[in-house]
Amino acid sequence: MDSHEAHDPHASVPPGAPAGDLARDLFFPEIVKGMANTIKHFFQPQKFTIEYPEKKKDIPRDFRGEHALKRDAQGRVKCVACFLCATACPSECIHIVAGPTPAAWTDREKYPVKFDIDMLRCIYCGMCEEACPCDAIELTSKFYQVSETREEKYFQKDKLLQQPEKREYPDEA
Amino acid sequence: MPTIKVNGKEYDAPAGKNVLQFCLDQGLYVPHYCYHPALTIAGNCRMCIVKGSGPGLRPGLMTSCTLPVQDKLEVETEAPDVQKAREGVLEFLLINHPLDCPVCDQAGECYLQDYSFKYGRDRSRFVEKKVTKHTKDVGRNIRIWGNRCIVCTRCVRFCEEVAGTGELNVVERGDHSIIDNFPGLPMDNLLSGNTADICPVGALLDKDFLYQARVWYMETADSVCPTCSVGCNLKVDTYQGQVKRLRPRENQAVNQWWLCDIGRYNHKFTSAPNRLGLAKTRGVATAATAAIAATAVSAPALEWERCSLDGALARTWETLDKFVRAEGAGAVAGLASAWLSNEELFLFRKFMKLGIGALDLGLVAHQDGEAHAFKSGFKIHADRNPNRRGAQELLGADAAKDGLKRVLDGIRAGRIKAVLAAGGIPGWEPDPALLAALRKLAFVAVLDVAEDAPLVSVAHVVLPGATWVEKDGTFTNAQGRVQRCQRALPPPGVAAPESDLLQQLLVLAGKREKVLSAQGVFAELAAEVPAFAGLSYRDLGGQGKCLGAAADPAVAAR
Numbered sequence: 001m002d003s004h005e006a007h008d009p010h011a012s013v014p015p016g017a018p019a020g021d022l023a024r025d026l027f028f029p030e031i032v033k034g035m036a037n038t039i040k041h042f043f044q045p046q047k048f049t050i051e052y053p054e055k056k057k058d059i060p061r062d063f064r065g066e067h068a069l070k071r072d073a074q075g076r077v078k079c080v081a082c083f084l085c086a087t088a089c090p091s092e093c094i095h096i097v098a099g100p101t102p103a104a105w106t107d108r109e110k111y112p113v114k115f116d117i118d119m120l121r122c123i124y125c126g127m128c129e130e131a132c133p134c135d136a137i138e139l140t141s142k143f144y145q146v147s148e149t150r151e152e153k154y155f156q157k158d159k160l161l162q163q164p165e166k167r168e169y170p171d172e173a
Numbered sequence: 174m175p176t177i178k179v180n181g182k183e184y185d186a187p188a189g190k191n192v193l194q195f196c197l198d199q200g201l202y203v204p205h206y207c208y209h210p211a212l213t214i215a216g217n218c219r220m221c222i223v224k225g226s227g228p229g230l231r232p233g234l235m236t237s238c239t240l241p242v243q244d245k246l247e248v249e250t251e252a253p254d255v256q257k258a259r260e261g262v263l264e265f266l267l268i269n270h271p272l273d274c275p276v277c278d279q280a281g282e283c284y285l286q287d288y289s290f291k292y293g294r295d296r297s298r299f300v301e302k303k304v305t306k307h308t309k310d311v312g313r314n315i316r317i318w319g320n321r322c323i324v325c326t327r328c329v330r331f332c333e334e335v336a337g338t339g340e341l342n343v344v345e346r347g348d349h350s351i352i353d354n355f356p357g358l359p360m361d362n363l364l365s366g367n368t369a370d371i372c373p374v375g376a377l378l379d380k381d382f383l384y385q386a387r388v389w390y391m392e393t394a395d396s397v398c399p400t401c402s403v404g405c406n407l408k409v410d411t412y413q414g415q416v417k418r419l420r421p422r423e424n425q426a427v428n429q430w431w432l433c434d435i436g437r438y439n440h441k442f443t444s445a446p447n448r449l450g451l452a453k454t455r456g457v458a459t460a461a462t463a464a465i466a467a468t469a470v471s472a473p474a475l476e477w478e479r480c481s482l483d484g485a486l487a488r489t490w491e492t493l494d495k496f497v498r499a500e501g502a503g504a505v506a507g508l509a510s511a512w513l514s515n516e517e518l519f520l521f522r523k524f525m526k527l528g529i530g531a532l533d534l535g536l537v538a539h540q541d542g543e544a545h546a547f548k549s550g551f552k553i554h555a556d557r558n559p560n561r562r563g564a565q566e567l568l569g570a571d572a573a574k575d576g577l578k579r580v581l582d583g584i585r586a587g588r589i590k591a592v593l594a595a596g597g598i599p600g601w602e603p604d605p606a607l608l609a610a611l612r613k614l615a616f617v618a619v620l621d622v623a624e625d626a627p628l629v630s631v632a633h634v635v636l637p638g639a640t641w642v643e644k645d646g647t648f649t650n651a652q653g654r655v656q657r658c659q660r661a662l663p664p665p666g667v668a669a670p671e672s673d674l675l676q677q678l679l680v681l682a683g684k685r686e687k688v689l690s691a692q693g694v695f696a697e698l699a700a701e702v703p704a705f706a707g708l709s710y711r712d713l714g715g716q717g718k719c720l721g722a723a724a725d726p727a728v729a730a731r
Binding site for chain 1: 383
């Protein structure tokens, strides 16, 4: 006889068991078995959980968290308002208003007057980062997203420029 | 007629026509930059190169724009050596061209981009330093990015041959060649905006549209220009609910390929903050009793109240009706506007005659501007209204000419007590006598588009209407050509096309069962007005048809 059939763990009534056994019908032996397994692991030294938020996990290098707008060497926004991120964005959450640069910026003609990302629409796919010809936008490793209002999740240029750089947070040791 | 062979297929071609235009007419696309059907042939971009052979012709690669059709000519447009030559031409054109497509406004409608993608190499072999050239304003509306220029000289030939002003020329030599205006002669002619349209690359750009929108985001509707009675065909480009630019649309019978700057930039009023998005009324109850008591309270002394559109329409109809009952139909007059579409003028007359029974109809119109004519025959009319001709047909030539004077006389004589007036004319400075007369009236209902429009200042009821980009309709230009304008945007707030508002008034008057689309109204109009007989939206198509086309084959051919 096939051994698999003989010890089918999913069979409601094991073969040869007497009918109407109350302890078995209440899954009592199974519960005891399960608890024994749990208690066994409880006393083992190896731990799989971390004490968040006091301790933080290492975020993988390519993690796609909240966006940041990067700055150039002079501290100006790197973005040139080419709209390629907004064009690539599948959830249409990037809203840019372009304008001529301030007169002092002699190397560039166009920059974003407004650069808004609706984080509640964003799906964190990273297409904006991939499309950017100037390496001006990136998805940082910042992943916790708490806000009390919807408006706070509508990130504007100032907020995006103040985001931490990629992989700076949390401590990467 | 000479027989020529293009890509192995025989065609009968008109002698003397250039092979490039012939191929384009046949739907055989040959890439080109410097050739434009309106301009003389320059043959300098070398992009339209084809392989040709024929009697008296040294066989080989030649530019198809400079190659006239002759008998037994054989042309190949996609031969391997043609493709290789094109690739070479593009590589040369791109030698000094910056890789700034992401910040260039032309990206998306740039022929250099498109052809590079389709015919060009995928990378440059050029390792030297690129030549850099000036970026400067060459005129009031146009700026040149010299680095992007491929010196096709379309703009130079345009200014010389179409505008007839010749401000631009090529300066410097060799790879330093660059377009510039003559010192002290900026390109301020009234057709200057067209140079940005015909520029195949991003060298000449319109300062008004600069950085406004990436072109692939914009939606386009075919329309006509309302700024003068020429009625240039144009495209309305919109982005995020705003008109961003107007571009000419080819119509050889009207505007060739061009659009003047006066019309091109006259779209700001459509998205101005002063647009009327709500209906409002003031002192209508007083006005209604005033009809009987004959103690009019002039509108400017009263405070505005907000009102639903339906409420405002109902009050308009009820009050006008009360005046008719108390004083007779002669107490109400109508002032239509030369900015209304044919359909709206038709409905306006219908409401005034059928709904009210009014005796007097007049026409208000924008004050005349300056007329201009250009070397190519392009014209700007002094009549700065899109539909004066339509008003003459639909209100009657007499009403369109002298109606306004009669209405004014009627008001001054105290016979006319209430007026339904349509405005919607941007930048209109009406005769002060008209406003002074209207100000004395017991009741004025106005269809207009701007909060600070002249007519609104004397109104008791304001019904918010739509600008020409927000409605479907037709305008009749000065030559009698009926042309369609198509809706590109929704009107703001509760505003609605005047054709809808006037039909709702007709419904209230019990003269109509339901509100029809502009197309439905036009069908009704064509059935009732002889001049428009035989016309329909389908017949009008993209280029319009002349009035009386059904009766006269000579007119139909126009």
